[in-house]
Amino acid sequence: MDLAELLEISEKERRKKKPLEIHCCVAASCVSSNSQSIKDKLTEILRNQNLADKVDVIGVGCLGLCSKGPLLRNSQSGEFYCNVSLDNVEEILKDLKGEKCRIEKISPDDPFYKKQMHIVLENSGKIDPESIESYIANGGYITLYQVLHEMTPQEVIEEITKSGLRGRGGAGYPTGLKWSLVAKSVAEKKFVVCNADEGDPGAFMDRSVLESDPHKIIEGMTIAAYAVGAQQGYIYIRGEYPLAISRLQTAIRQAKKYGLLGSQIFEANFDFKIDLRIGAGAFVCGEETALMQSIEGKRGTPYPRPPYPAEYGLWGYPTLINNVETFANVVPIIRNGSEWFSKIGTENSKGTKVFALAGKIARTGLIEVPMGTTLREIVEEIGGGVPNKGKIKAIQTGGPSGGCIPASKLDTPVDYESLIELGSMMGSGGMIVMDENTNMVEVAKFFMEFSKDESCGKCIPCRAGTYEIHNILSKILNGEATQYDFEKLKLLCKMVKETSLCGLGQSAPNPVLSTIMNFEDEYLSLLKEDI
Ligand SMILES: Cc1cc2nc3c(=O)[nH]c(=O)nc-3n(C[C@H](O)[C@H](O)[C@H](O)COP(=O)(O)O)c2cc1C
Ligand code: SF4
Ligand code: FES
Secondary structure, eight states: HHHHHHHHHHHHHHHHHEEEEEEESSHHHHHHTTTHHHHHHHHHHHHHHHHTTTTEEESSSSOOOGOOOEEETTTOOOOOEEEEEEEHHHHHHHHHTTTTSSSOOOOTHHHHHTTTSTOOOOOTTOOOOTOOOHHHTTTHHHHHHHHHHHHHHHHHHHHHHHHHBBBBTTOBBBHHHHHHHHHSSOSSSEEEEEOOOOSSSSSHHHHHHHHHHHHHHHHHHHHHHHHTOOOEEEEEEETHHHHHHHHHHHHHHHHHHTTTTTGGGGGOOBEEEEEEEEEEOGGGGSSSHHHHHTTTTTOOOOOOOOOTTTSSSSSGGGGGEEHHHHHHHHHHHHHHHHHHHHHBBBBSSSEEEEEEESSSSOOEEEEEEEOOOBHHHHIISSOOOSSGGGOEEEESSSSGGSSSGGGGGTTOOOOOHHHHHTOOTTTTTTTEEEEEOOOOHHHHHHHHHHHHOOOOSHHHHHHHHHHHHHHHHHHHHTOOOOHHHHHHHHHEEEEHHHSSSHHHHHTHHHHHHHHHHHHHHHHHHOOOOOO
């Protein structure tokens, strides 16, 4: 493959485009509500009406407003058709003919869409995730060509560093710094790993990105491999994501066929391969050292760092590990320049963040907003607030490692530091809205149950501590705990945080500590008198 061939594929694909396209979401949530059959039926209706040469029905990735799925979009008006079913799909045809349509429609100017900014999701809902040609026609793989022919590895790393991108897997480690550490490590082999384990309850950002735009991750990983000097990549993805796995398998096969993975990519002196590794769904395998153990075929348990994977990773070789969303930012940053990216967001948190918006909220789904957007804008304007005029009580971010932010802090701009100050954390992007009927002690117990079950058991503070914290929370909820138990709970949380081996144990007490910090009265009201 050379540049002329790439441009020819792009041109050919663009020439095939019909004047009007109906984009039908074929990401997991809509597929589970039958969107694939809806797509087939609409295609058949258009064919029967001799409209097939004017209108095309294209399967695309997530269109964002998953709670209104199956969701389809009219490419000309930009309007979305909501809750489409096999019974009402003909109504879309009426709309195309200018007749009255009985399907709920949402304008692209609706606050759900208007307030967002798509960088990671720039192709989601626009291209066919199963077609490399569709990705190429949207500018795909041109950036990789430019990187391989016009930039040195050092220049690529400098761009990523200057952009201010921080890892989206949870901790927010500066990506450019991580890349430069791997690049500096001298070894005969190096690896690049994409962490697609995504085990937090309520989180589905990475799954959605992979189902909607898998080539963007392949292109981002390949650019990273060139920058750090790696020859082999792995995408570690959980087995519970069959659609994302199959789309990745298709994408890797297509990229290999066009010579975009393999030897001498774009006729440059650079070889890179990507293989999938399917995890069995243990939350701890998202932790980078456990993940590497799992890739090596061992039991997925963490081990102490240093040495960090950048120096001593897979099979002892330097390894770059980044999250799906981190890799998804690479192509836009190189294409548009670090200066463009660094102007988006806040002083210390650049770019955008994808959130899986869920819970007691009118509109749930996948959103992407600039860092610095306030929680209020996200949950009230984009999410439409609590249905039936209910009140927001708290927002949970960061999953089992995060915490619950009270409604009084809704005007906080979302970035890495501000969420930590509120006793929570950005995490990978799960955001669960809770209404006034939520019992915050129960919420803490729910997350502690998760951490207790997912603890790998390797170190005692986490193995025994999460179990004991869970016991005390049950005792409090049953009205059997005293002030003594409550004090013990706080001490235990501190001990587990400070002495656990890996991030799972170190952050497991956060949902308890943050609910104590913001909703202590609820705990106190459940305590019985000391005897
Ligand atoms: C218990 C636990 C689970 C984790 N799960 C994930 C995960 O599913 N995806 C992810 O990218 N990072 C996860 N991480 C963070 C990774 O260890 C690592 O920091 C991250 O993949 C680095 O990528 P980034 O620099 O792009 O954020 C987890 C960490 C812990 C402690
Ligand atoms: S902190 Fe928990 S999950 Fe991590 S190594 Fe220890 S027991 Fe395993
Ligand atoms: S999965 Fe269809 S809109 Fe999100």
